[in-house]
Amino acid sequence: GQSLEQPSEVTAVEGAIVQINCTYQTSGFYGLSWYQQHDGGAPTFLSYNALDGLEETGRFSSFLSRSDSYGYLLLQELQMKDSASYFCAVRERGFKTIFGAGTRLFVKA
Amino acid sequence: GAVVSQHPSRVICKSGTSVKIECRSLDFQATTMFWYRQFPKQSLMLMATSNEGSKATYEQGVEKDKFLINHASLTLSTLTVTSAHPEDSSFYICSASGQGVYSNQPQHFGDGTRLSIL
Numbered sequence: 001g002q003s004l005e006q007p008s009e010v011t012a013v014e015g016a017i018v019q020i021n022c023t024y025q026t027s028g029f030y031g032l033s034w035y036q037q038h039d040g041g042a043p044t045f046l047s048y049n050a051l052d053g054l055e056e057t058g059r060f061s062s063f064l065s066r067s068d069s070y071g072y073l074l075l076q077e078l079q080m081k082d083s084a085s086y087f088c089a090v091r092e093r094g095f096k097t098i099f100g101a102g103t104r105l106f107v108k109a
Numbered sequence: 110g111a112v113v114s115q116h117p118s119r120v121i122c123k124s125g126t127s128v129k130i131e132c133r134s135l136d137f138q139a140t141t142m143f144w145y146r147q148f149p150k151q152s153l154m155l156m157a158t159s160n161e162g163s164k165a166t167y168e169q170g171v172e173k174d175k176f177l178i179n180h181a182s183l184t185l186s187t188l189t190v191t192s193a194h195p196e197d198s199s200f201y202i203c204s205a206s207g208q209g210v211y212s213n214q215p216q217h218f219g220d221g222t223r224l225s226i227l
Contacts, residue, residue: 041220043202045217095141095206101151
């Protein structure tokens, strides 16, 4: 079957660095995405890794290791507005995207 | 700017009403659109995959007669929640996948429709 595992909650302070891990088990893997969702809002696309390695976009970076079925999202210079839920999602056969349960990030002053 | 538009953003209606939600791709032709449902503090659950010009593929446990999907053109898919009941109250979100150069890109989502059945 298909499954994605990520921590349910992470707490960090402003200015810190946080890493959210994601391991997956799926068929026909095409890529790993990360989405941010604030309460009451729709998911916002953050990053996408189709190949192994690190992708950097501003304060956010995402890493993928296909051989380990593992990826992570790295958030640097944390700000209060980064408090949200973060979902890893696997794009698989048929191009449908399956989401993990989400990690709730709390950023404290 | 937004590449996927979803309408309406919020619906409040009485039990037994049917509700139609529209999802449009703005910048590209979407051969495939996806419909998700999200309950409070939970993840996005894929309900169905909508392919232009053919029948939708529903995920296990999703009633196809309850959630009617139509994908009549390359830019529009609709989800109709028929005879909605309070347990159908949820956040419904669509996303679209393109063809050609867009086919291997990650999905972008509409802003979602918050459905409340009284």
